[in-house]
Amino acid sequence: MRSNRSGLGSVLASFCLVILAFAPAVAQEEQTSEGKDVGNYHVNQSLEFGWRGTSISGNNDVYDTFVNLGQGFREFNQSLEMRSLNHSGGLFDNLSLSNFGYGGDPNDVSMLRVSKNKWYDFTGTFRRDRNLWNYDLLANPLNPTTSNPTVIVSFSPHDMALTRRMTDTNLTLMPQSNFRVRLGYNRNINQGPSLTSYHVGTEELLFQQVKTTVNAYQVGFDYRGVPRTNFSYDQFLNYYKNDTTDQDGALFLQLANGQLVDPGISWDTKNNVPCKTPIANSGTTPPTYSSNCPGETNLWRSQPIRTSYPTEQFSFQSNYFNNVDMAGRLAYTSADARVDAFDELFQGFESRTLARQLQTTGTAAIQRVTSTGDYAVTWTVTPKFRVVDEFRFDYFRIPGQNNLSSSNLFAVSLTTAPVVFNPANCPPPYTASTCPTHNTSSEADSGTAIASLYLGQDAKTNTFQLEYDFTKRFGARLGYRYGHRLIDQRNVEVDTSTYDPTLTTSKGNVWPGTGPCAGVALNADGSCTVTGLSSASLANFAASTTINEHSLLAGFWARPTDNFRLSYSQELFYADNTFTRVSPRQLQHYKLRASYKPQQWLSITGTMNLLEARNNVSQIFHIEHTRNAGFNVTAAPNDRWSLDGGYNYTGVFSQTNVCFIFGSGPPPPGFPACPIIGSAVPLQGISIYNSTLSYGYFDFMVKPVKRVTMRAGYNIDHVTGNTLILNPNSPPGPLNFDYHRPTASVDVDLAKGVTWRTAWAYYDYNEKDSATDPIGPRSFRGNLVNLSVVYSF
């Protein structure tokens, strides 16, 4: 979608006129926001309300994904502070309320904090996030232009327009007393339309109505009756509901009989996707799809999930013993998830298996049992020397089981009615035309599948550290961390499948001479029932992985002068095993931070963060690094001007040996055969990802006269990189782009407590090469102008 959303000329002209009209008012009165006394309260209030104008050109979908600020009237900001003058208000002593974004912005936030000294403290937050997401490269099939017809998918098949509403409330009763009560309630709703894809024969586009809800409750107590010690107990209950449904979302072709059909989003006729000649008649509206090709005429899926997560937690913190600081926590969660009614119906045609209708129903039940424990102690041996130990165990196990029943029908094309097996109409020798049709890839006509899976991890970590403060200005530490992980996976699946007799003339088969029923005693109606795994690829397995991890920790802090601070830390890590190929066996992490404040108004900070990791064992050779360095300068010598600016560099590199299939066409140059035994066909390559990100910014403020505040700023991301490109249709994507965001604003104090604000922001996203790729361009430009009035007292 590319358009120019609105003209900005009139907006800018209005803005200039408004500025000129108000110019004489400049420098007459000084704005204050000291607040005023109302009854027993001192009140400060501020409200910024106005209008935003936008002019967007280029790819609006990417603009919405990145920015999504629209045009219209907005409450840009509001805040209210109330404080009891004598610390003895009626219902509350202090109240703080703030809001922003209401009126149409994607992010709306309200925060409320109310307290009455020793009686209660309440905090509440409401946040709404409207997440429009459509970056077309994600999950795009990248259909080649050699396909006939050429079908270019110019949106992300996984786009979304979701709204998440999060409410968090917490109430503490008697916050000052030795026994206090904490109550909490949180609610998180995520809902809206989205797209997803489903692989049955082709990749069909599905329309989802997403709706997930979490209600979380908390009751907690703190007891501080023992000197310098606090005990806490909390009971949590989270209840999760997922009522997302899926249905076909792209019935954009028709069959010869007029029925609408979804041929899927992958189109590469040269490689028989969805088939060699998918369009039977292009002269109809919509075009007529070939009935021998895979497609979908109807899909419905519902799998409501209900999960409860009750958690009990005990924690403490104590300085009861001299020079010993201790803290600990024990928590136990036993989560239960249930899918009581999974229901999926596919109607269409899968040419590989001749499936014409697939219906699956069933249930699932899963548990997650988690127990964690932490104990940490610091022993201050001398005022300068401390011994620290932290121990953690983290154990979880997730046993899950589903029980699915399937009932399938088969036919030879999209327009052929499937035949339901009826022994009366299909007697031996199964040559009647009323017998069902299958092929050797057809799945069972009906069956049940019970899968029991288990994933568990038992992890223990202990960190021992010595800390020594050599002087008040220099301290160092040295430590060792040991970690042990045991990961268990188990999978047992039993399928009971019933195969109905196959039309004997089909593919020359003689029922039951071939196929899964060969050698199996037939049922009375001629069908056979087979128990076991339906496919060799679904092998049952049990595996466990043990990993021992060792880290050498070191670091120091220094404060050579009152104005200069420095801190450094490092971790040298080694593991004797990994769970994934990209998990490190060796890792080094170095962090350096420095800040220098030569004057009260001048601050310079710098950081360096280096992460080097590798799993360079035979056949993996995974190496990666993330190297980051940056600085920031802030200068505010007086209230007339200030400057904030900085630069940050990040270099990300990764390479891993991968072996992959390159089934047709010439392989890319330099790709040798995969050396893995038994894998002569797949090719080997090095998956390289190299990205360099430079980020620079400044924000300059000046007050040329008392009543005018002017700001100018600039943010820029400059990204370059390269990666292994396997798919010749794949554009480089976000590997090379510039993202400019200049800003400017003028505040004019019109009267006491009234400020006219004009702000401009510009977004210029320039994804290089995207202008020429088939699904591009993904670049956009956006001009935004905010005209607002700030009223405060």
Next chain:
Amino acid sequence: MDPRTKVTRIFPTVTLILAMYLIGAGLLLAGVPSNTKPSVASQAFKGKPEDYVGQDTCKGCHDDMFKNWEQSPHWKTTLNHKGVEWQGCEACHGPGKAHADAMGEAAGDPAKIEAAKKLIYSFKGEPAQEISKRCLSCHTYGEEHSNFARQAHNINNVSCIDCHSPHYAKADYLLVQKQPLLCFSCHNEVKADFSKTFHHRVNEGLVKCTDCHNEHGGFLTHQLRSTASQDMVCFKCHVDKAGPFVYEHAPVKTEGCVICHTPHGSPNPRLLKRSQVNLLCLECHTFTIDAGAPSIPSFHNQSAKYQACTMCHPMVHGSNTNRFFFR
């Protein structure tokens, strides 16, 4: 492997380590000002009742500070019934009688005034451990502060008053600056992360640093918080990824979300670590004898289609009904 690559990789690492330890040793040996002997004031954090004078005496000289303090939450210390040592200015600064008396007797003599100033704990230039210890003598409630002594801020000499200003706060919770600017003032690499094209909405004000990190400690690495059910903090918002599932994508649970995502920000969609999803998948799901991830089947032709594995396997975080994460 090209030996030059190895040297290039090792050289900056070794240089950095050496540089850091040279700086550290240099600072130690150069005789940086050493004042390790605790002051009289810091030794006497809690004194005898007769050593206290009450906040009204403080107000006499420190009127502007008193005014700010009186409007702050710390005024509530005056309601504390445990004793005068827990009330008012002296709850933090320690007993003030010696200081007040000495200031009275100084009668304008600069030397005596300087000496009198040292009789009260002023926080300025004091070690972070000592400063934080004073704050924590009251702020020990609950899990939020419980592991403060061992967290990264504390062990790197960052104290409570580097972020909080009891007298001149500019934001709620007595912060010297609002989030995220306060955090960015030291962690400026994170500012760059949140400015990337795909990022969590921290700059926009929707998400705060403290939603995911416990700035006061906690028990997890990176001072991360966890959900109430002890799961990764990501699942507090991304609840549909939490499971539990019949078919778990095991690394999500064992290695964490960061095995595939960069949580602060990324130039890649969905905050992924790679620009192309298929390469991210292939790095684990490849033909190998080294690790347990299932290898890709032979019909997954990388030359013509299957650009994104997630097109057929959209439920990559876990599924209840399909082992291949189709639905």
